[in-house]
Amino acid sequence: MAVELEAAGGQCRLRPFSCELGLLSRPDGSATFLQGDTSVLAGLYGPAEAKISKELPDRAALEVLLRPKVGLPGVLERSREQLLRQTCEAVILGVLHPRTAISLVLQVLSDAGSLLSCCLNAACMALLDAGLPLAALFCGVTCALQPDGTILLDPTARQEQEARAILTFAIASSERKVLMATTKGSCSVEEMQQCLAAAQRAADTIFQFYRDSVRRRYSKS
Amino acid sequence: MAAAFKTVEPLEYYRRFLKENCRPDGRELGEFRTTTVNIGSITTADGSALVKLGNTTVICGVKAELAAPAVDSANKGYIVPNVELPSLCAERFRSGPPGEEAQAASQFIADVIENSQMIVKEDLCIANGKLAWVLYCDIICLDYDGNLLDASVFALLAALKNVHLPLVTINEETGLSEVNLKQKNPLIIRKHPVATSFAIFDDTLLIVDPTAEEEDLATGTVTIVTDEEGRLCSVHKPGGSPLTGAKLQDCITRAITRHKEVKKLIDKVIKSITPK
Numbered sequence: 001m002a003v004e005l006e007a008a009g010g011q012c013r014l015r016p017f018s019c020e021l022g023l024l025s026r027p028d029g030s031a032t033f034l035q036g037d038t039s040v041l042a043g044l045y046g047p048a049e050a051k052i053s054k055e056l057p058d059r060a061a062l063e064v065l066l067r068p069k070v071g072l073p074g075v076l077e078r079s080r081e082q083l084l085r086q087t088c089e090a091v092i093l094g095v096l097h098p099r100t101a102i103s104l105v106l107q108v109l110s111d112a113g114s115l116l117s118c119c120l121n122a123a124c125m126a127l128l129d130a131g132l133p134l135a136a137l138f139c140g141v142t143c144a145l146q147p148d149g150t151i152l153l154d155p156t157a158r159q160e161q162e163a164r165a166i167l168t169f170a171i172a173s174s175e176r177k178v179l180m181a182t183t184k185g186s187c188s189v190e191e192m193q194q195c196l197a198a199a200q201r202a203a204d205t206i207f208q209f210y211r212d213s214v215r216r217r218y219s220k221s
Numbered sequence: 222m223a224a225a226f227k228t229v230e231p232l233e234y235y236r237r238f239l240k241e242n243c244r245p246d247g248r249e250l251g252e253f254r255t256t257t258v259n260i261g262s263i264t265t266a267d268g269s270a271l272v273k274l275g276n277t278t279v280i281c282g283v284k285a286e287l288a289a290p291a292v293d294s295a296n297k298g299y300i301v302p303n304v305e306l307p308s309l310c311a312e313r314f315r316s317g318p319p320g321e322e323a324q325a326a327s328q329f330i331a332d333v334i335e336n337s338q339m340i341v342k343e344d345l346c347i348a349n350g351k352l353a354w355v356l357y358c359d360i361i362c363l364d365y366d367g368n369l370l371d372a373s374v375f376a377l378l379a380a381l382k383n384v385h386l387p388l389v390t391i392n393e394e395t396g397l398s399e400v401n402l403k404q405k406n407p408l409i410i411r412k413h414p415v416a417t418s419f420a421i422f423d424d425t426l427l428i429v430d431p432t433a434e435e436e437d438l439a440t441g442t443v444t445i446v447t448d449e450e451g452r453l454c455s456v457h458k459p460g461g462s463p464l465t466g467a468k469l470q471d472c473i474t475r476a477i478t479r480h481k482e483v484k485k486l487i488d489k490v491i492k493s494i495t496p497k
Contacts, residue, residue, distance in 0.1 A: 075324045075327055075331075076328055078325060079324060082321055082325040082459055083459045086441075086459045086460025087460035089460060090440075090460050090461055090462060090463065136463075170460070172463040175465070177464055177465050178458065178465070178466065178469060179458075179460060180458055180459060180460050181443075181456045181457070181458040181469070182456070182457060182459075183336065183453065183454075183456045183457075184332065184335075185336050186337060186338070186448065186453060187452065187453055188451070189451065189452075189453060189470070193470065196466050197466070200466075
């Protein structure tokens with residue numbers, strides 16, 4: 001089922017969100033997340049039996065695969081996989097499932113800006129759909145710093161190109177702490193703090209959206 | 222007795238030191254290891270630098286070649302960084318195609334170059350649409366003892382400051398390029414980015430310049446790259462324990478202090494090798 005939400009907070013406006021849970025039959029958890037025209041499909045398998053070479057004795061081993069829309073995965077995808085993997089590892093209670101493997105596969109369906117935050121949101125929804133034990137939820141927010149200094153949340157591809165800095169944060173649901181941060185372009189320290197504050201405010205809207213999606217899913221079936 | 226405890230309970234062993242606000246190697250929580258840099262050791266490269274951060278040893282070699290610029294950016298040259306973690310540097314790296322850590326590090330270095338604008342690609346262009354420089358920056362880790370990113374960024378900066386490019390002109394009549402090896406100009410470095418890495422322990426404690434053991438025990442890492450104007454070129458926090466905005470601000474303040482120390486070191490080394 002799909003849930004639509006549009007959020008506006010002062011000048012920080014997010015694009016319309018949409019999400020569908022449990023659409024794939026094979027993975028244990030799956031979700032598709034749409035932010036404006038950007039959409040990512042996530043599938044999660046796990047906890048499943050791990051290869052002996054990959055298993056960890058005290059916790060679950062997480063593997064993330066990010067497939068771009070066109071072409072083979074390159075260095076950029078590998079670097080994003082590392083960001084996603086370490087973000088998920090920080091929230092998944094892996095110690096409850098030692099010597100198992102959890103595989104998260106993300107497929108980019110369309111990219112119209114804010115791709116990394118869309119991947120983060122899709123990953124969290126897939127984790128929720130699979131029912132894995134989590135310490136906290138997380139959401140991804142992208143901020144673009146325009147040349148005149150204004151902050152734009154959830155930028156489109158065009159806005160990203162014109163911006164002088166793009167900051168992506170993964171915000172945890174417990175006390176809105178920063179789980180992951182990555183920046184492109186340079187900015188001053190004050191600007192970064194302002195973007196972080198704006199991202200934390202936007203996170204409230206996204207977490208409310210998560211609740212509504214999951215409530216809708218389980219109230220109907 | 223202490224060695225046995227360290228093997229059996231490494232995290233508890235480490236916490237005993239942290240309670241006293243120090244680390245097993247005697248450093249304080251905010252102290253860096255001894256940093257040494259050696260410039261120009263590879264004579265076959267156009268620029269090179271060897272950086273040692275404690276035991277972590279990283280060497281960077283820069284080779285300049287000529288190529289035609291891309292069609293959509295006819296006035297821009299290329300900078301191609303590559304970080305290699307050969308199986309020589311630590312036993313967990315196997316030989317074969319680059320693993321995730323090497324690829325993520327290469328992407329990080331490429332982002333730092335792009336974000337800080339330390340080299341403007343337009344400066345590498347010789348003739349618009351016809352000829353431009355390609356700088357291949359190979360960063361190879363020789364000994365991995367933690368804090369790879371700091372050492373790599375430092376080695377790259379020092380190597381690029383050491384690069385001297387020969388003057389290239391295009392002959393009007395033949396249309397071929399002529400390289401004048403006698404006349405060499407240093408590369409124009411506009412900004413000097415410096416990386417500072419922190420390890421997060423038990424979700425609260427921040428430790429600067431982690432060794433390989435500390436990185437294994439840590440619950441997260443943060444790397445901040447600043448330039449000389451105090452601007453942030455990169456905030457790289459790849460997952461790990463969540464941090465509040467205030468803690469992130471502490472990291473940034475420490476990174477700005479570290480930048481001054483590193484800049485002084487680089488200036489001293491460059492001055493010492495410049496022929497008088």
